[in-house]
Amino acid sequence: MKKIIFIFTAIIALTFGACSPDEVTINPLEPTDPLLIGAVLNTPSVTTFNIVQTTDTTVGNEADEAVALTWEAATGDNDGSILYYVQMDITGNEFKTAVTIPLAASGTTELTRALTFGELNEAMNQVSVNLVKIASALSVKFDEANVVDVRVQTILGASIAVQYSEIINITITPYFTGLSDEISIKGDALASDVMLVNTDGVFKNRVELTASTFRFFAEPSETNISYNYQYFDSRGYTIDPLLVNANDTEMNFSFTGEEGAWDLILDTNSKTIELVEVVAPDNLYLIGSLTGWDPATAFPFHNNGDNTFTISAHLVDGDQFKFIPTNTSWDGAWKEDPNNPGSIINEGGDPNIGGYPAGQYLITVDFNALTFTMKEINNLYLVGTISDPAWTPTAAIKMGNPSAGVFSLIRDLKASDEFKFLPTNIDWSGDFGEDPNNPNKGFDGDGEKNIKVAEDGTYVISYNYTTNDIIVSKIVIPTQLYLVGSFRGWNNDAGNPKFTEVATNVFEITQALAANDEFKFVKSNTGGDWANDIAQNKTSPLVIEQNGEENIKVTTDGTYTITVNFNNGTIKLSK
Template sequence: MKNIKYLFISLLAVLFVACDDDFDTPNVTEPVQGTAPVLNELTEEVDLVLMKKNEDETIVELTWSESTFADPIGVRYYVQIDTVGNEFADPLEFDRIAETTTAIKVGALNELISGRYPPAKKVELEARIRAFANEDLNSLYSNAVSMKVTPYLDVPIPSEFYIYGTATSESDVTKALKAYGANDVFTKYLKLTKDGLFKFAEKQASDGYDYNFGKFATKSDNIEAAGDNAGNFKFTGETGWYKVEADFVSSALTITSHVVESTTYGFDYDNLYLVGGYNSTDPEWDPANAVAMTKVSEGVFTIEKSIKDGALFKFIGQQSWGDLDWGNLYGKGNSGILGPKTANDNITFDGGDAVYNITVDLNAGTYTIEAKPVFPTELYMTGSGVGPDDENWDWINKLQFVPVHSHPELFWKIVWMKGSGEFKCAPQPEWAGNDFGREGDATNGVYAKGGTNIPVPATAGYYMVVVDLANNTIEIAEPKVYGMGNVFGGWEGGDPADLFTVDNTNKVIKFDGVPNDGELRMYVDAPTLNCDWWQAEFIVLNDKIEFRGTGGDQERVNVTAGDNISLNFLTGAGSITTP
């Protein structure tokens, strides 16, 4: 019995020592009691639409009390965000904070929640503070505060905005159509074609930011993804004239028709009129006598007018103050962006009483005011390579170009070129300045306006020279003369059967045996001679070639079937002979 007693005492001693060790070094894997942080209530309700432009602004400042743990361990804090009512079952969390206060900024909150919540839709959130010491200790949590926010799709907001694509009148980004922008909302009125594609760019260049289908959170029902690699939008509405609005505040893209009273705006009208106070000649703000513009093509109208300083004007679709009315989009000015009634104001312009070409393009939603170029009324050439053999850089035998009727920028001449030498052009038959030739090397026979001499082709013969002063080009091409009139069977022009033969051996351009009796006219053609046949026509009268130029209609010249026509452009002689 004595041995058993000592064994019992030894066991008690062992147990006592073990308990004493536990008291001195507590097991930190067990929960440790502490004081949870207390989050201050918000002073006012947060109900905010988040916007990219405000990404550096503070939404709310959170402040809370310090949290303490049983052991003197450093504490870090984390702001947690979750949906109201989710009881922080799956919280989102900001980076750690050492202090007991933090400012939540627009951009930071939007970045945190954008992967979970869709843009442009309001969501109710709550925030709380998680206090953390180390991995072996349970975190402590504060009470929660709530807020309502509408996140945004995080894309750059452009300073300028352009639309282009097959749904519009411009498919090339370098010619993309500019929209009006204010307060991060961009608006454009233009023609859109059903099932056409489009997208947006920040500039008229391919290296700009690409605003494709994924850059807007919501889109109207008439827009869908094109499903191509470029990320284009597809317009599924009917072809018509629409308001396109890209709202970067709400990340929404909408396309809607424009309606005034009972009128839905379109793009194809027979008439458009200029009205306002723009010069001292036309009626001032008198719609009943508004001046009709010329319809160039579907949706495109033009007019040439003198414009004074301080001019105000707009365009109307009827000779009255009716529903069809276009001007400068969203206010007075000269932006070039067209706006309809209820969304426009007067166009303002200081014209200095000069003449301008005013163009309205409803398809593109634009208007332009361009000064009418002042071109010389005469043009000449001289040089060692053109004209008679005895002419060599002098004006004795002046070689005058033929002006093109109704195209003051265009001049043409069929001239004998000697196979060697050069030439230049001038607006007068003497060396008095303003002469011009080529600039740089020739490309495809077209020479840019400049100051150096133009070499003639290496083969002697007749050549057609066309000068386009508007585009600063000089073209040297094969001469083409066509017969025109009922003697050739009609007035359509361009039939290969009506083309004259170039006979360089005899230095004439001729047609042997005209096919019918009747009226004869002729005209020249060339790739850069952009005009109708009658604007570059001529006749043979009294054995001379008579050019229409800028004059009126020419005399009627009749010939008999089988007659031969011969034209000597070197001497200016022409003949009509019967075999």
């Protein structure tokens, strides 16, 4: 059953002589014999105290009186005032970390002190803090019976002489009121529970928040202890203005800011709860040895719109890189956190990201979690009724790889055919299909859909790891192919250079081109016939696309060999 720690205003405030973990009060004065005869502490009629915590379903006894301690008056050799204090400590500790309960701001001459169950509980929690501070082998056992030493300290004002009463023992079963070393946050404001990372009393993590409620929970969850808005507010915490008291039955926090990613920081040292909005850059670029370390030639990431960015890249042994938000300068560069592999920090200098074997990788940068991941994507296969009626992975068809992270294949399909993708043809590891909620997007979770076409035909099938796009488009495979483009002023006539069919459905040509020349392919050299012209897909570079295509462009002068493969749907350029 969930427990919430409530604050009881009826509990009389205690000022503990050793309240701060940094100031453990150890009796500074030794008693002096002739000046003072100490008080005599009476044993109360009840010496066992079980403190009941207030929870969602239980009314606790924190505000109830537990015991009235009384003592006989002390006597002194002069006319100075005599002041009394009650001290408590765990038995066996000899009052090394005693909690002192003042009877007034500077002591009192009264001979009795009533204590509530809540005050006893607070005292036991402070004793626990003090024991930890001195690294004692002793400890307070919460939710168990603890034998406690109690005495009265007597101070003679004029001579500052000190005496102590005889010790009496009482037994207290307290509950823990401090913050756990492990804390999570849960509630409707979050899509899932989030553990906070504790660094010397500063609890922090990045969370996705919506306008709703949450509170903090001690872990492990079996403790059923939680900390609500009132818990922190009553303890003097400064709470971010975007977090307000929900004033519901559980006194939850209510988040009132913009939905999105936030850094939540609970600092028990400065007693603050702060929210810092996560602001991802508008753009991101990959810069490194594979780009010549020049911002102008850095590779652009794909912005997924949820503070994550993806890019596919070919790496060779020894390649190193980092991330920049603009391709005009090094300002704002992100590198790997040397103390947290897989995390990024917004700093210049070393270390660069590197050490990966040569291969093709999908690189994902997540500004919600400030992390990056590397996924090797060297191959992709098509599996389904078109490869084997039994869907056997070993019969899966290998796809072409025309550009980084892009795979393609051309196949005759029937409306009854179904298929999906496999990164290996050994087994079903990593298979994925279409997202049931986002058509034409890849998805490897529960409920993924097989991919189908509406009618029989020949189709170009492609998948782009960078954009997560699945593209299935119809095509008519030509019997001959011609090159048309800016190198001839886009004159589509009998002068169009003709490809050579070097293998079944594979066409090749060698052509001199200038920097920034653009071109595409046509199936006829009859003047002006642009029907069913072919170039590359607009979002998956160098994948064959018929109609609705994008021109292909070269960036440097040279003589190029252009290969168009109507078996795997790829376009290849080499100099």
